Structure formats: C-alpha cells, structure tokens
Amino acid sequence: MKIAVAKGDGIGPEIMDAVLSIFAANKVDLEYEFVEMGKWVFDKGYSNGMTPEAQAAIERLGILFKGPMETPKGKGVKSVNVTARKTWNTYANKRTFQTLHGVDTVFSKAGIPIDITIVRENIEDTYGGIEHMLTHDVALSRRFITRPGSMQVIRYAFDMAQKKGARRITCGHKANIMKLTDGLFLECFYEVAKEYPNLNADDKIVDDLAMQLVVKPDQFDVVVMTNLQGDIISDLCAGLVGGLGFAPSANIGDHISIFEAVHGTAPDIAGKNIANPTALLLSGLGMLRHLGFRENAAVIENALLYTLEQGIHTGDFGDKSKPAVNTTEFAQAIIANFGRVPEQGMRPMMENTVENLAVCRLEKNTMMVSKETSEEKIVGIDVFIESSENHDAVARKCLQHTTDLFKLVTISNRGTQVWPKGSVFTNLVNQYTCRFESVGDQGVTQIDLLELQKRLTQDFKICSTELLNEWDGKRSYSLAQGQ
Numbered sequence: 001m002k003i004a005v006a007k008g009d010g011i012g013p014e015i016m017d018a019v020l021s022i023f024a025a026n027k028v029d030l031e032y033e034f035v036e037m038g039k040w041v042f043d044k045g046y047s048n049g050m051t052p053e054a055q056a057a058i059e060r061l062g063i064l065f066k067g068p069m070e071t072p073k074g075k076g077v078k079s080v081n082v083t084a085r086k087t088w089n090t091y092a093n094k095r096t097f098q099t100l101h102g103v104d105t106v107f108s109k110a111g112i113p114i115d116i117t118i119v120r121e122n123i124e125d126t127y128g129g130i131e132h133m134l135t136h137d138v139a140l141s142r143r144f145i146t147r148p149g150s151m152q153v154i155r156y157a158f159d160m161a162q163k164k165g166a167r168r169i170t171c172g173h174k175a176n177i178m179k180l181t182d183g184l185f186l187e188c189f190y191e192v193a194k195e196y197p198n199l200n201a202d203d204k205i206v207d208d209l210a211m212q213l214v215v216k217p218d219q220f221d222v223v224v225m226t227n228l229q230g231d232i233i234s235d236l237c238a239g240l241v242g243g244l245g246f247a248p249s250a251n252i253g254d255h256i257s258i259f260e261a262v263h264g265t266a267p268d269i270a271g272k273n274i275a276n277p278t279a280l281l282l283s284g285l286g287m288l289r290h291l292g293f294r295e296n297a298a299v300i301e302n303a304l305l306y307t308l309e310q311g312i313h314t315g316d317f318g319d320k321s322k323p324a325v326n327t328t329e330f331a332q333a334i335i336a337n338f339g340r341v342p343e344q345g346m347r348p349m350m351e352n353t354v355e356n357l358a359v360c361r362l363e364k365n366t367m368m369v370s371k372e373t374s375e376e377k378i379v380g381i382d383v384f385i386e387s388s389e390n391h392d393a394v395a396r397k398c399l400q401h402t403t404d405l406f407k408l409v410t411i412s413n414r415g416t417q418v419w420p421k422g423s424v425f426t427n428l429v430n431q432y433t434c435r436f437e438s439v440g441d442q443g444v445t446q447i448d449l450l451e452l453q454k455r456l457t458q459d460f461k462i463c464s465t466e467l468l469n470e471w472d473g474k475r476s477y478s479l480a481q482g483q
C-alpha cells in the first residue's frame with residue numbers, strides 16, 4: 001500500500017522524520033511517495049501551494065499524510081491546508097482528545113478521564129471565505145450550510161460513533177439564533193439519528209456546550225458541529241488534554257483523506273530538533289487504523305503511552321524537574337518501548353474503527369442534490385443599499401419606487417428593524433437592508449425584481465440583493481430582529 005507524504009514547513013520535516021522512523025522500526029508495511037506542498041512551493045510560483053505532480057499523486061493514492069504548512073503572508077494566496085481539505089472534499093474533520101498519562105492537566109490531576117471525539121464539518125460555513133465590503137464601513141461574510149454537506153458529515157459522525165461503541169452523540173449548534181443555517185444542520189442531525197436508534201443522540205447550544213466541556217468534560221463522547229464552531233470547540237478540547245502538542249486530526253472524505261496534526265509550523269522552534277512529535281504520531285496512528293494496520297497502531301500507541309507514563313517528555317510539556325529529550329530521542333524512546341503496556345489507558349489491539357476504503361478514479365464532479373420542492377414562488381427581495389441618511393428618508397425614497405406589485409415591509413440596519421417601527425437607541429451604520437414583498441399571493445418574476453432594482457438605483461447604490469422565496473408555502477428567509 002502506498003500513500004502520499006508531504007513533510008511540510010517549519011518543524012514539519014523534523015516531526016515527520018521522527019514519526020516515519022517509528023513506523024519503520026515497527027515494520028509498518030507502507031510505501032511513501034513524497035510530494036511537494038507548502039511554503040516553498042508557493043515561493044516557486046504555484047499559487048495553490050502544491051505542484052501538479054503532488055495533486056496527481058494524492059488523487060491517485062487517496063491518502064495524504066502531511067506535516068504543518070505555512071501560508072505566506074501578504075501574497076494574497078489562500079492556505080494550502082484549507083485548499084487541500086476543500087478541493088478533495090474531506091468533509092469530516094475528526095479530532096480525538098484523550099487523557100494521556102504523563103501529561104498533567106487540571107482534569108488528569110483530579111482523576112477525571114477525558115475521551116472526546118469532535119467531528120467538525122470541514123468544507124462549508126464561513127470557511128468558503130466569501131466576503132465583500134458592502135460599504136467602507138460594512139463587511140459581509142456569506143455562511144453556507146447545505147443539506148447534502150451536513151448529511152455527509154453527520155452520517156460519518158454517527159457511523160464512526162457506532163463503530164467506536166460510543167454511548168452518546170451530541171450536536172453542538174446555535175440554532176436558537178441562526179434558525180435557517182444551524183437549524184438545517186440540527187434538522188439533518190435528528191434525521192440521521194433515526195437511523196441509529198441505539199445511539200443516545202442529543203443537542204446542546206454551543207455556548208452551553210463550551211461551558212459544560214470545561215466543567216464536566218467526561219459527560220461527552222462524540223460531538224458533531226459546523227465548521228467555525230467546531231474549530232473553536234476542538235481547540236478548547238485540545239486544552240483539556242494538554243494543548244496542541246497532543247491534538248491529532250483526520251480529514252475524512254469519500255475518496256481522499258488527509259491526516260495531520262492540529263498545530264502549525266512552530267517557526268519559533270523550527271530546525272532545533274526539539275518539537276514534540278506526539279500530535280503527528282497520533283494523527284499517523286489514526287491513519288494506520290483507517291488503513292487497517294490496527295496491530296501496528298496498537299503497539300506503537302501503547303509504547304507512546306508507556307513512554308509518557310515514564311515521564312519522558314519534550315520541552316513543551318511534562319515534569320520540568322526532569323530534563324527534556326529532543327525530537328529524535330523521544331522517537332527512540334517510543335521505539336525502545338515497543339511491546340510495553342501502559343499501566344493506565346492501554347489501547348486495545350483490535351479497535352473496530354476501520355473506515356471504508358474507497359479509493360477510485362472519478363470521471364466528473366459529483367452533484368449532490370437531496371431535496372426537490374414541489375411548489376416554488378418568489379415573494380420579494382431584500383435590497384442591501386448604501387446610505388448615510390436617516391431610515392425615514394430611506395423609506396420615503398423606497399416608497400416612491402414601489403409600484404402596485406411590491407410593498408416595502410421593513411428596513412433593517414445590521415439585522416435590526418428600524419422602520420416602520422424601531423428604537424432611537426439603535427445605532428446605525430451606512431448600510432440598510434430594505435425588504436420588498438409582493439402584493440397579493442401570486443408572487444413576482446425575476447424581471448419584476450430587476451425593474452424594481454433599476455428604479456431604486458435612481459436614489460441608492462445597491463450593494464447586494466437576496467431573493468425571498470417561498471417553498472411549499474413555507475418562508476425560506478429569516479425575519480429582521482423586531483419585525
């Protein structure tokens with residue numbers, strides 16, 4: 001079996017060499033094809049941070065094991081790490097956080113064991129990076145949450161939880177505020193939950209989840225979340241078990257999967273051979289299990305846990321009264337401990353977490369459509385305009401342009417209604433959203449909307465628009481605060 005390996009930037013090559021030396025010593029039967037990705041590939045002029053040969057190799061082999069990579073600042077290029085996850089549709093980011101003996105934390109000292117797996121949606125949300133300045137004062141970010149994308153990651157989370165023998169699976173969300181986006185994610189969660197009656201499925205609002213994780217982390221098992229909230233909560237969980245040096249990550253897709261540590265290139269310690277390779281090793285062990293090398297993974301993980309229990313540590317953690325070892329010595333200590341079993345937290349030989357390996361050639365992109373509507377109607381439009389005038393003046397001008405097809409129903413500023421009713425205490429910025437709805441039940445056409453916008457441009461600069469749709473008689477847009 002062959003996989004693609006990219007050593008990365010900064011401490012990447014040091015920790016990757018350490019991990020591969022452990023794999024070699026344990027006779028892991030894998031071949032490696034080293035590919036060119038990272039800062040120096042950007043510097044060579046490849047704007048996506050990888051050579052075409054690297055892309056071809058990863059698409060052929062289906063597995064990428066990677067070190068951390070730096071995104072050059074001020075060059076207008078996007079992170080190669082994010083590009084890789086999005087290009088290859090690795091829709092589930094799985095991060096496992098477990099108490100490690102020898103790694104002192106508030107919870108380990110209190111005897112509270114932690115074993116939490118966060119599954120974070122990896123493609124959508126604000127990570128599309130679709131952002132625009134509407135005015136000099138107002139920036140807008142688009143947040144995509146889709147039904148097929150949510151179903152993919154939630155199905156993965158339930159399936160993984162079942163194989164892992166989890167007792168509970170929790171959806172973290174903010175559906176009380178973002179009723180359509182997070183509401184859709186939560187709806188998908190409970191739809192999938194019906195297929196797994198043996199799993200105890202529940203949900204928690206993300207702020208409460210953050211507090212509960214800090215106060216009583218041992219109550220959680222598997223948590224599935226949207227991208228941004230999952231990003232923040234997974235770093236919180238890394239802190240619970242000792243920091244980023246112990247946080248592995250797997251980016252799982254149907255065809256290509258990427259295994260990497262959560263931490264970055266640590267430029268402050270790069271080239272010194274003092275970095276902690278544990279997070280990359282744990283990511284590599286997740287990869288070995290994914291590929292079916294369960295025995296190798298168990299032997300190496302038990303040796304790692306035994307080594308940590310012995311108090312052997314790199315400079316970033318552990319008992320400071322004991323001298324730290326360097327990266328190479330840490331790897332050698334693990335190799336010397338093959339066959340040893342930790343006193344606590346022994347990893348079983350046969351964990352039933354092997355994923356379905358489906359490396360295949362794709363001829364074309366997959367279109368994911370999950371739900372068709374029977375009756376569709378356009379019932380209006382939100383027009384985002386730039387104006388420094390008072391809302392009453394904006395309303396007067398808007399009303400001049402509404403014909404018998406439309407009525408002006410509300411004007412909001414930063415999402416809060418200011419017309420027809422509002423409060424003088426609401427501070428304003430120079431961008432309003434004016435909502436026009438159709439008069440009567442028959443709806444309007446796109447041409448009607450364009451005619452309306454054409455008239456509005458006589459008085460305003462239009463920054464953006466959104467259609468107001470009704471699907472099967474249900475509103476597909478939110479109300480303004482106070483509407």
Ligand code: NAI
Pocket residue numbers: 011015067068069070071081244245260261262263264265266267268269274275276277278279316
């Ligand atoms: P960082 O994770 O590289 O470093 C934060 C702190 O943690 C530093 O003090 C560093 O020395 C320490 N640290 C991190 N990993 C360590 C390890 N294995 N052993 C010992 N100490 C460790 O985060 P930072 O400084 O924000 O980012 C540096 C670069 O890494 C940036 O260019 C960033 O874009 C990139 N990055 C790449 C990621 C990836 O490839 N997936 C993820 C995060 C950041």
